[in-house]
Amino acid sequence: MKLGDFGTSYTKLLDLANAGCAPEIVPTKDLPPDLTVDLATGHNGKRCASRYVNELIALARGGERLIARPDFLLLDCGSRDIKFVRMHGGRLKDMGWNAECGASMGFTIELLERYYNLDRQKMSVPTQTFSVTCGVLGMSDIFDAVIAGVPVAEAVARFVRGIAINAHRFAGEPDLLYLSGGLCDHPVFIRSFPCEVVPLGRFVLLNGLAAIATREKPQTS
Numbered sequence: 001m002k003l004g005d006f007g008t009s010y011t012k013l014l015d016l017a018n019a020g021c022a023p024e025i026v027p028t029k030d031l032p033p034d035l036t037v038d039l040a041t042g043h044n045g046k047r048c049a050s051r052y053v054n055e056l057i058a059l060a061r062g063g064e065r066l067i068a069r070p071d072f073l074l075l076d077c078g079s080r081d082i083k084f085v086r087m088h089g090g091r092l093k094d095m096g097w098n099a100e101c102g103a104s105m106g107f108t109i110e111l112l113e114r115y116y117n118l119d120r121q122k123m124s125v126p127t128q129t130f131s132v133t134c135g136v137l138g139m140s141d142i143f144d145a146v147i148a149g150v151p152v153a154e155a156v157a158r159f160v161r162g163i164a165i166n167a168h169r170f171a172g173e174p175d176l177l178y179l180s181g182g183l184c185d186h187p188v189f190i191r192s193f194p195c196e197v198v199p200l201g202r203f204v205l206l207n208g209l210a211a212i213a214t215r216e217k218p219q220t221s
Contacts (some may be wrong), residue, residue: 001213004035004049005058005205006042007077009107010182013037016213023203039209043080053206053212056095058181059180060085062208066200067178075171076180076204077163077189079106085173098170106182107164108135109189112142112159114150123157125191132162157188164192180204 005012010032014023028044040049041058049177055076061072063085070090082105086094113120130145132138139157145155171177176196183189184199 001039002037003206003209003213004037004040004042004045005203006031006040006044006048007078007210008043009110010202011042011044011163012203012206014203014210016210023206025202039213040073041205041209053209056083056085056097058205058208058212059083060087060092060095060208061211062180062204062206063087063178063200064090065207065211066204072112072178073171073174073176074178074180074200074204077106077167077183078181079110081105082167082170082215084177086172094172096170105132105135107140109156109160109163109183109186112139112156116156118153118156120186123135123153123160123188125188126161127152128158129165129192130158130162132159132166135163160186160188160194164189165194168195 001014001016003014007028009028011026011028012023013026035048037049039051039053041053041055046052050146058078059074063072071088073084073086074201081098083097084095085092130138130141142155142159145158146152174195178198178200179190180200184201190197190199
């Protein structure tokens, strides 16, 4: 069975028939127009699959599979939105999905780093931050800071920190959260959260699809 998490910027693909094979990451813009999978989630998933699964459901199932705890909060930060699921006693307690306050945030961060030729692994966590409620609108703070003499890397890091703080508030300000999505490999983003963060990587939703496809029962401690 072929699975696909069709994100706005990147698509993650997995063929369950190829045991042990790692998931494939493909820029969504480069996908073949005739690509189809058996089970899909993500922003572009409905037009590419025989069966579509809501992203929050895939996120919850992926969290159950990877975290193996009855209580957790899992936050997914994508290219265009943020969403979370909160589990308590092995049951879904709360969820949220916001395509406005996190609009284009992952995409905007990647765009800025490419434009300014910045290495996210070498950026430092800033002591100051911008109040960022939207990735696109928040770019004006970066430009103003650079004009005022703030180094570019510092200005972009303030933007990233602002995104992290806003995401933490949106998730209900937990003391511990598990993180899903491409920003799991962004040190400044992770270290900017005012709480403990456990990164799970980019394939949480794929794991959720795999759990649904194989009808796994989630493990609990």
